[in-house]
Amino acid sequence: MKITTIALNTFKEAKRDRVLYLLFFFVAVCLLFSRFLALLTVGDRVKIIKDVGLASISLFGMLMAILMGTGLVYKEIDKKTIFTLLAKPIHRAEFLLGKFLGLVLTIFIMTVLMAAVFMLILFLHTFSVDWKILLAILYIFFELCLMTAVALLFSTFTTPILASLYSLAFYLIGHLSWSLEMLIKKVKSGAGRAALRVLYTVLPDLENFNFKTEVVHNLPLPGKLLGTSFVYGVVYTAFLLLLAMLVFRRRDFV
């Protein structure tokens, strides 16, 4: 119950800060780019719209997760609102979890709105509904949850600017680490290969949540892959939250 209260308050804060206005930017980017790129490209115009739309949802969501997530805890400490809050009989872990869920709720609502706009634009072009698109968006949402946990973790011990840089680095590494997997296959077995495997296991692989290509080009989506990606997301997010709680548990609020 305490977690829900904090989560709903976090959502209220985002709403009052007019974060949901970002939706208008999303609509503008979506419409403009899909029209503009479609003019420049030879081929399937609908594929371009799908590509741009999914990339925009991912980008806007990521911006929200990082920019809002990194200020989530820092702002409470900086504005000293945390003093009265933690003086109440609540665990610090409850506070963190409430903050996390509040931002996830904000991002969820934003993703749903963006998805609705995107589906409408698509429908106006094709007069049919491609439900597979929603699956790709769902996995974008899982990735955003993980990124929120990353931002929250950095937010517990550093300033928003540094936390944003770290989170961005995490995001970039996460989307490039798949190349390590390619490398592992090409390196001969031995110490080097083992080291690469350890590195690949430790580093995040956010490409696990990227089903954009499969959806846009209508490629098959094996259930096993979807399942593994989901479990990967849940476990990694839980691990990050646990780490954030450990950091936060003994922190002094001077």
Added chain:
Amino acid sequence: MGRVLELENVHKAYKLGFIPKKKPVLKGVSFHVNEGEIFGYLGPNGAGKTTTIKCILNLIFPDAGRITIFGEDSLRPRARQKVGFLPENPYFYDYLTGREFLAFYADLLGIHGQAREDKIGYFLKLVGMERAADLQLRKYSRGMLQRIGLAQALLNDPALVILDEPMGGLDPIGRKEFRDIIVNLKKEGKTVFLSSHILQDIEMICDRVAIILAGEIINQGYLGDLISEKVLFTEVIIGGVPAAEFDHLGESVSTSGDRVLLKVYEEEKIDQVLSLVQQKKGKIISLIPRTETLEDIFVNMVKSQ
């Protein structure tokens, strides 16, 4: 009378600088607060008052020592179940209205439904904030924040209320109202822990005090024991007699028009002053014996350290 709050040998040092260097802030603070009393925690700026309070509330972890609230270790959230807290210069979520703000804290404390609405209404009235209840906190003045902050601290019907410099941003009327509320809390059987450097407030309402200086408690006890009843001097304001007439009887501090403010140190000389005034056909405007105040004790202690 049970002990509501107890600190035993609490130490805390902050790490400062790029190469962390420890700066001790609390150096073995020990005191206790009894049930049903108003306890004043006194000290100049930077003495460690707020750090002590943060240690009590688990916002800061002491390096050594033990703190118990109602016999429970302060590290457990359960210990804060019956505690209300108003921080110094309260900062709250400024995007909430006064009413939403109280509703948020009520929800956190597990007060829901009609009980929540009743409590919010009652406390808004108590702190005189009914009219600003639906205004966002970012539009509140400092005094208004202080008032709504007090309402927040009292929502869970706490047995121990911790107030850090509560009268800071208040005007004289506000300060009087706050003092009345605090005295009423005591009447309701609650224990109040009050930190302040405004000695007048503490002197007026506190039962016991502890004085902290540079992280150490230098004195504590009942206010009556700390302040002696001895008359230090008597202030006499006389009209119609020149100051020079009283040179041998006391120290004339100031003159304004035909009025003289005279400080008389020996009790037997007061009668002489009175008869001299009568003789010279002047008049006594006021005569006030000055006993030792908390301020005198405080200033002496700070100077002697």
